[in-house]
Amino acid sequence: MIDKHTLEEHGITQEEYQEIKNLIQREPNLTELGIFSLMWSEHCSYKSSKVHLKKFPTSGKNVIQGPGENAGVIDIGDGLAAVFKIESHNHPSFIEPYQGAATGVGGILRDIFTMGARPIATLDSLRFGPLSHPKNKSVMEGVVSGIAGYGNSIGVPTVGGETYFDPCYSLNPLVNVFCLGLAKKENIFYARAEGKGNPVLYVGSKTGRDGIHGATMASSEFGEDLEEKRPNVQVGDPFKEKLLLEACLEVMEKKLVLGIQDMGAAGLTCSTTEMAANSGTGIEIDLDLIPQREKGMTPYEIMLSESQERMLIVAKKEKIKQVQKVFERWDLDAVIIGKVTDTQNLKVFAKGQAVVDLPVSAVVHLCPAYQRETKPHSPTQTAVCSSDVPLPEEYESIFLQMVRSPGLANKKWIFRQYDHMIQTNTAVLPGADAAVIRIKDTQKALAISLDGNSLYTYVDPRTGGKIAVAEACRNLSCLGAQPLGVTNCLNFGNPEKPEIMWQFKEAVEGIAQACRAFQIPVTGGNVSFYNETEGASVDPTPVLGVVGLINNVDTLISPEFKEAGDCIVLLGETKEELGASEYLKQIHSKKCGPVPEIDLEIEKRVQKLCREAISQGILQSAHDLSEGGLAHCLAECCVLRKTPIGCQIQLDQQIRTDALLFGETCSRILVSLKNKDKDALFALAKKASVPFAIIGKTGGKNIFVRHFGETIWDIPVQKVYSLWNNSIPDTFHVK
Amino acid sequence: MKVRVLVSFKESVLDPQGQAVKNALLTLGYDFIEDVRQGKIFELELKDMSREKIEEMIPEISHKVLSNPIIEKFEWEVID
């Protein structure tokens, strides 16, 4: 009855099917096949990536929970834990930008509160095609309002993120959402189904025919049949999720439940089998008891549905009444749909018949892992040498063109649609290097940065991977935060193509190496493959989310210049590096390398110096140098201030002026400080063996830059501000 | 000339707004309510144009602009 066509539809290969038959010693029925197809999909099984992800360092003295649960957990002292994770919702966001992005937020929030943590911040990493195309504009508009619509309504601040534009994302935008939660250390919950006979509860929205095959969709390329796949998009209900959030946190706070798991991708199938597999138990459920939104749903449909805002809970029998009372208070049903067994099987009944009987370990753990072929992919690694790039005749217009390019321009149009202040903890608002969330009743704060430069990873995935980690950590260090842990979302093309697999392997190795150097554990993440449409793949895009700790929130500083007359110092050394820069891409239309070199030891020293200087209170501001180099960093330091302020810069370094201004040499931070504090900083820098240069002072109405006495530009800061500030709104015709 | 386009979620798609209204009405004691679905309505005022042109253009803009065919359906009528 299960023929070749059926297998293809379920994305299961002949070999995998053979393996399934071996494992269960018979032919599966269609519902069972559906279950395997979900759980053995790339999205759930990580079959192509597993062998590589093993390279990440995952332990450390603060790690409470590493990869393997809904989210990672890090001890932050005071009996508290930071719970965080990042997820992609790329495909749904292209098909239906608003709902796709909204349900992406809903999904990652559930991952966090499932662990017993209250979500305290989300960040989003977005990549679109160029805004010159109306379709890209409407995708961006939809995605941003979808994230806003869900996050604002549920009351979790969206405090930061990143947004890039490149033609490779035109048919395949990337929407990655990160969420951070705060939990009491002794009150973390896991996806467990323990204790034979304990009831299994279903809570939340009713099940409909939503997103059937969603997980398998996320695991295959887009093709001509897009239309057909469309109905798989779900509509989110943030109100329901808010109720679910409050009720779940309440039953966990009261310790009324034993285990809990959200029904995200792969819904009931994933939650039942994973909870049982994690505990070495079995689960038995009766589909007739599942709250259903639509009539006549088959067991196949119910098991595979990806309806949103649902959770599965296991509780002790004697606590059931109390659990149900809490949910009732929040106008939610908590229905008993089955029980924990000791069979290690998932057994599903419908109308009195057993319709599924599968060993959970086969479903959850025994999907084959593939060591896929890799083949170096380096068409553009052919380095440009400086002589290929003509020196510009003048710099003013280049500077302004950079400042107003959507990738570098002010993202306020985006983040003012997000409620980024709710919960009254946002100590650093969007726009800075990282977001900072203070923790009430302590002196502490958590800082978060999302980072990924796909131009680098396109040219050189390994170095690009390293730089992504370094930059995310540098962002935290600029606010004085010590990096504690990492999560990552790896967005790549089709892993069955050796070039893509090579990019993946290289990027993972680079990330792993950097994490080891910084001694920050990877506590979780997500892999999104098949980001291609009609054969064209996105640039390899790893997005790193790093969480750091600030011990004394009063020492916090921000990136913008503070007052006139302050001394401006560049920490780190500038090399003549133009490869893979935003400047080459924007001004010379070159997307080629080499990427800047990175020495992780130097990077660590620079960051440590910055954190130390901040904790000693000798810095007025600190801002890291990244896309757009020194020129853009300076511009931001001037215009991020409530009323923009100018500066006078004098550069005396013997390298090409464009490399000096727009090159993206790593491991550099621009700081400003009161003149009286100069000596203290220099002493620290010398002790840390970090090169530094006094490059100018703050003040005036212009951004004035000279190189060896020659004026490079002298532009009113107000003009820079307008171009930077209005660029994106003007694209959307919003006044 | 006036045309009315009604846009609503397809039957199989969750309609949280309709559900919220339904619950509110039931709580208020309107127990004769079985179900509620909420949608959008657009009233388009048109320049004078032929019936054929309307028959051609209205479905086009309803499909392309006013609704998202992935999750929504539409119907339309001339009202004036």
Add this chain to the structure above:
Amino acid sequence: MKVRVLVSFKESVLDPQGQAVKNALLTLGYDFIEDVRQGKIFELELKDMSREKIEEMIPEISHKVLSNPIIEKFEWEVID
């Protein structure tokens, strides 16, 4: 039984959403559009009830719940 309630802004109230849709349509070249007003539609599925009861209840809930009489007006019809 099915009833449809249409809720829309009163003429005197500016409808920025309708304006945005109008602008979008004009930008796309649909130059036969004179004006657009956007509103809401509720499809109520009712338990069996008498015509009189419907005549009494639907205006009541439309006035009290489904619309805000300060800015909105409504009309309704039985469709099924």
Add this chain to the structure above:
Amino acid sequence: MRFGVVVFPGSNCDHDTLYALRDVTNQESFFLWHKEHDLKDADCIVLPGGFSYGDYLRSGAIARFSPLMQQVKEFALSGGLVLGICNGFQVLLELGLLPGAMLRNKNLKFLCQYVPIRIENTETPFTNRGKPGQVLHIPIAHFDGNYYTDPENLKKIHQNQQVVFRYANPDGSLSSAANVNGSMDSIAGLLNEQKNVMGMMPHPERASDLLLGSTDGQIIFESIIHYLKNDR
């Protein structure tokens, strides 16, 4: 003083508001659950921001039918102090305790940002600690904050000095650019005729801590306390 913060399903500024009143302003403050019927002897009722019942129908439209809101209405009609913040303002409008209605922001986008607002009337229980014309910096965060009322009502509102706050420039001047959401006459905060009920779109509870950027919201809470102690 005793502050009761009402919690509807979907309220999401309830904890922030309680924190600002209890932990920053040091007042006895507690939640009031929407399904209950008891105001627990509160001196002032605060309706916090959020998306009550998802706000799927209209902002605040369903919350007004909550059992507790009948008590709140009676309390207000008998002179009790009621403050509605953001969604709370919208609920008060739907409930008819304040005149007018909210339309979608003029740019059709959710807006979250600090805004300068000018105090129009300091002779109120909610602003007596402020100075006439003083500009406060307080964040807004809403989709439907574009205040509307018919011309006749507008006239009445002004005559009766019911306008408490208006969106302004940092120097206190008014302009259409400063009127971020398009509100009629830049109205950001409004009283009822008896002046014991106020709705405001900006969130004073978010401006209660210098670390977060402003403490201007405290003026409102302190005014309430001052009024309750001295003028009641």
